[in-house]
Amino acid sequence: MPNASERFRTSLRLAWRQITHHWSYPLAHLIVLAVFFIALRTAEDISAKAILETIPGDIGIALASLAGILIAGASASRSPGAKFSELEQSFPGGSEVILGRSLASFLASILFLIEPLLFAALNGPWDSFLSGLPIYLAEGCLTVALPVALVWLLAHRSGLPTWSYPLLGMVWLGFFGLGYLTPFYSNPAFGLLNFMRHGSSYYSEMWGRLLLDETPRWADLFYVGLGVAALVLLWLVQTANRLHRVPAAAPLLLAASLVLSGFSAVQYSGITSDWLTNHTPWVQTIDPATHVPRQHVAEPYPFGEPPAVEVDVRNYDLTLDFSNEAPKFHATLELGNDQDRALQEFVLLLNGRLALTESSLPCEKQGIWLRCSAPEAFAPDGTLRLELSYEGTIHEAGMIPSRDWQLKDFILPNGLRLSPQAAWYPIPYSPSLEDQGVRNDIFLLRKPALVTLEVIQSASHPYRLASNLPHVDANRFESQGATWIFLIGSPNLVEEQMGDIRLVTARNDLEAVRGAAERYRDIYETYRTIFPAVNTHTALVMALGEELGLPEETHTPPTLEQPVIISSRYVLWSMGAWDQSLSSKYYLGDAVLAEFWLLNRATQLGDEAWSYPSMLWQVNNSPVWYATSSFLWEYYESGGDALDLAERINVRIADQAGGPGESPFSQIVNGLLQVYQQGGQAGLVHAINQLSLMSEETYNTLYAENPEALRQWIVEAGDEAL
Amino acid sequence: MNIEIYNLSKSYKTTRALQEVSFQIPGGVFGLLGPNGAGKTTLMRILATLLLPSAGKVRVGDWDVTRQPNEVRRHLGYLPQEFGFFGNLTAFEMLDYIAAMKGVPRNQRKTAIESALVSVGLEDRARQNIRTYSGGMKQRLGIAQALLGDPSLLIVDEPTAGLDPEERIRFRGIMGQLGSQHTVLLSTHIVADIEASCDRVAVLQRGRVVFNGTPAGLAAIAQGRVWDVELDQAEWTALQSRYHLISSRPQNGHVHLRLVGTENPLGRGTPRSPGVEDGYVALISNDNQFVEVEHA
C-alpha cells in the first residue's frame, strides 16, 4: 500500500495546488471577506461566540459550503474535462486518487470558515471566541463535507457541465431556505433539512443556543451519517469501476452510516414532534365567536369533573436543591380559602415532569394536575398548611416566531431558567380565569403571596442567580408580596447597580444595554416623583434574550418591593441614549409607568389591585392609562418645562387618530396639562393618583361616553391638592 | 510478455464492436490494422483495462485483465487515441505526477522523466506549460508518459497521428528498441509504420480478425494481383469496379496506376511484387469472400 498512499498524497497535493493557485480562489476569499466586513457589520454588538452561533456564523457556513460545491464540481470535472481521465484510468490504483482530490476540495472549502472566524475574533472578547471555536469548526466541517462528497459522487466519472453549477448552488441554498418557509418551520422536524446547520434558536449570551434536548447531537449525527455514506459510496463506486470488485467493508459501512443517519433523523423528529404533542402545558385557542384568545391547561383533568372553585396561596416557602444529580424541590404552602364554603379538596398545577415524593396531605398527581384532599373540612377564611417534596427536571420548549422551537424553561448543568409558565412551583388552578380567557397569565396568583425562595447550589457547578423577587443573599430571595416567581441562573449573569436601577443581564450584553438602563434610571427617577405613595427604592431591570413564559411580557407585574421590568436585549440595544422613536415610550416609559401604576393601586387598594383581568385592563387597555402614559412621557421629555410640555401635548393630540376632537385621549391629556399649569407637580401627583385608582367599571359607566366630564373631574382632582 | 485473447466480444448499445476475436501476441512489436470503426481502439481499451469485455477472456502475462486489472496496469504503458493533459502544468510537472501514479519511486522519478523526455525530443520544452504545446508535441508527450515506469507492455493507439516525418522516424526507432525486450501493441492507419517496426500484424475488420501473421504474409495476399498500368480516363472508368486503386499519377494525358485485381488489366499491366499496403487493400477489399487467412 505504500504506492496507494503516495498516490493519495500526490493527488491531494496537485488538486490543492490547482484549486488554490487559480485566480478565482483568492478572489472568492475576498468576496467572502467583503460580505462579512461590509454587509454584516451591524452584528458588531454581540460577542464573538454569538456571532458564530447566529446568522453571521450560519452565513459563513453557507458560503463555505457553496464554495465547496463549486470547488468540488470544478475539481472533479478537471480530469474528464481535459480528457486526462482516459490516460489516468490506465494507471494502477483504486479509489485513492479520487479520495485525495475530494479531500483537497474539502480542505480548500473549509478555509472559507476563516473569514467568519476572523470576523468573530476581531469582535471579541477572546474567551468568547475560543469557547465558540470548536463547535463552529466541527459543525462547519460537517456541513461542508456533505455537499463536497455529494458533488464528487455526482461528477467524478464524467464531470459537470458549467450550467449545472448555479443549479446545484440553488438547490443547496434552497434547502437552507426551506427551514424558513412557514409550513416547514412550524414543523420542527424540518429543522433537520436546514443544511446550513440544524435548528436556529436565538442565541442567548446567558445560556448559549437553547436548542431542544439532544437535537443538536442528532442533527450532527444525521450529517455525519450522510457524509460518511456519500464518502463510502464514492469509494465503493470508484473501486468497483477500477477493480471490478466491491470492497467487502464498503456495503457494511454504507449500510451502517445510512442507518446512523436514519436513526438520528428519527430521533430528531421524535424529540421535536414530542414537543408538539406532549409537552405543551398550556394551549391557546381562539374563541370563534369573540376572537379572544384563551389559554387552557393542555391536559384534560384526569380525576373526574374539573374543580369549580380554587384555593389561594398566602405563603410559599420554596427550596430548590441542586446538590444531587436530580434536582429536588421542597415547597411549604400556606393555603387560604376565599370561597364561601368549606373545601374537601383542592387542585394545584405542577409541571408534569416533576414527580411527587412526599406530601403532608393526601395528594395525587397526574401530569400537570395535583389534587389534594383537606384532612377535615377546609373552612372559609381558614388556612391550611401543605408540604410537598418533588423532584425531576424542568424542560419546556416554546416556539419563537419565525424561528425554531427552542428551550424555554430548563435546568441544565450550566444554568437554569424557570418561568412561572413552567409551573415549577405549585400554582392554584383557577377555573374562573380559564373561563375569562386570560392570555398568558393563567399561572399568576390572584393575590400576592409571601414568598421565600432558597437555592442550594451544586458544588461542582455553582452560578449566579437572579429573580423577580428581591435578593436577600446570593442564593436566597424573599418578597412580602409576589404573584409570580421567575428564577434564572448562569455563570454569565451579572448584576449592576446603576443609581436606583438594578440591572441584571449577561456579561457580554452589559455594555450594549447600559445605555438603555441609564434611560430607565432617568425615567424611573422622574416617575417616582409622581407616585410618592409608592415606597420603593430600586427598580429591577432584567435585559434578557427572550421573554417566553413570563406574564404579559413587556409589563410584568411588580412585587410589593420593587418594579420589575424584563426586556429583550435585542430591543434594548437600539434603545440607547439616542432613540427618540415611539418605541422608546413604549418599551421604556410605559414599562416603568405600568409598574408604578400597579404599585400605586396596590398600596392603596390592597389585594384588589392584583385581581385579574382588571389588572390587565389597567396597564394595557385603559384609555386613562394610555393617555396618562403619553402625558407623562412628554412631561419627562420636556424636563418639566410647562411651555415645552404644552407644545408637545398639542403635537400628540394632533397625531392621534381622529384628530384633536373631543376624544377621551385629548380630554385627559389636556386636563392633566391644565392641572400642571395651575397646580404644578403637586396637582399632577394628586390627579394622577386619582386616575390610577379609577376602576374599569367607573370609567365605562361615567366617562367613556362623556370625556368632557372626565376632564372636569381631573381638573377638580388637581385643585384638591392646592 | 505474452498476450492471449480468446473469443473476445464487445457490444455497445447498438454496435457489435468486437466479435469473437481470438489471437495471441507472443511479444515484440505487434501491429493492428483496420479501417475506421473496425474495433482497434475498443480492443486496445479492453487490453488497457479501461473497458470490460462483453464476453471472452484476455490474459496479459499471468494476469486476467478483468480480474486483476491493477496487476496489468502496473506493467502497462498506454497511449490512448484521444487524451489530454492538465494545460496549466509544465510537461515536467505532469510527468512527475504520472510517474508518482505509476509508482515510480521518488528518487528515480527525475531521471526517468528526463530520459522519457529525451526519447521524444521534448527536453527543451519541459518547463513550459502544456497549454503552449502544439498538437504534435502533445502527442509526443503522450508517448513519453507511456514510457514512464518502464512498462513491459506498451499499448499505443495511433501513436504517429499528427507527428512530422522526422518525429515519426524517431518514433519508429523507439519502437524498434522497445520491441526487443517488451511487448508493444500498436494500431495505425499508416502501413509504412507497420512495415518499419512490426514483427507481426493483425487486421481487424468490422470487429473480426481477418488476418493475423507477419507483414510479409500480409503482403503475400496480393501476390500475383498487383499491376502497374497506364490507362486513359475512359479505360479506367470501365475497369474501375473490378480493381482497387493503390496509387495514381497523371502522365501526358494518361494516368499511371498501381492496381490490385485478379486479372491483368486489359492485358497491358506489368505484374509487381506486392507490399504490405497492397496485401492490406487486397484483404480489406475482398470483403467477406476472403476469410481464410494464414495462421501462424
Ligand SMILES: Nc1ncnc2c1ncn2[C@@H]1O[C@H](COP(=O)(O)OP(=O)(O)OP(=O)(O)O)[C@@H](O)[C@H]1O
Ligand atoms: N463508447 C461507444 N459507444 C458506442 N459505440 C462505440 C463506442 N466506442 C466505439 N463505438 C463503436 O464501436 C465500433 C468500433 O470503434 P473503435 O473506436 O474501436 O474503432 P477503431 O478501429 O478504433 O476506429 P478508428 O480507426 O476510427 O479509430 C465503431 O462502430 C464505433 O462507432
Ligand SMILES: [Mg+2]
Ligand atoms: Mg481508434
